[in-house]
Amino acid sequence: MQPSTGDRRAQNIRRALLIGGPLAAASLVLFPFDWLGEVWPGYAQVFDVVFATPLSHIIGHAALFGLTGLVLLLAVPALRARPAAFLAVMVAGALTEEAIQALAKHAWPTWWDGRDLVMDMVGAVVALALVLGWRRITDGGANKNAPAQ
Numbered sequence: 001m002q003p004s005t006g007d008r009r010a011q012n013i014r015r016a017l018l019i020g021g022p023l024a025a026a027s028l029v030l031f032p033f034d035w036l037g038e039v040w041p042g043y044a045q046v047f048d049v050v051f052a053t054p055l056s057h058i059i060g061h062a063a064l065f066g067l068t069g070l071v072l073l074l075a076v077p078a079l080r081a082r083p084a085a086f087l088a089v090m091v092a093g094a095l096t097e098e099a100i101q102a103l104a105k106h107a108w109p110t111w112w113d114g115r116d117l118v119m120d121m122v123g124a125v126v127a128l129a130l131v132l133g134w135r136r137i138t139d140g141g142a143n144k145n146a147p148a149q
Helices: 005-030 033-039 041-050 054-075 077-081 083-105 111-145
Strands: none
Touching: 005 054, 005 083, 033 041, 033 083, 054 077, 054 083, 054 111, 077 083, 077 111, 083 111
């Protein structure tokens, strides 16, 4: 029996998410935004306004990795069942991001980069907590309505 058009469309969407989600997440995290500010003055003005203070820089790191973590967890459902693997991927991404930023600036990492790594992991843990919490809420609701056996 051939799968219906709707089934094939759903499979194609899942396949695109499985490939595109991690690629989008990696692009979001690994892109050297500092370098872009150097070569595109218009972007630098926006970047300098958004990240004008140390607090906004900290919030930006946590938000970026939170969003990246959400994209990754939604695109690769297997990571939801393996929090350690998810966090390992996020740590690898954070370390790679800091290395790329250092290379783009032609500078060695500083202790501020360590602070950034901590905030990256805060964002990743919040994403994991949101996804697992949402799953617990939705699974719990389904179980309550299930017929007794």
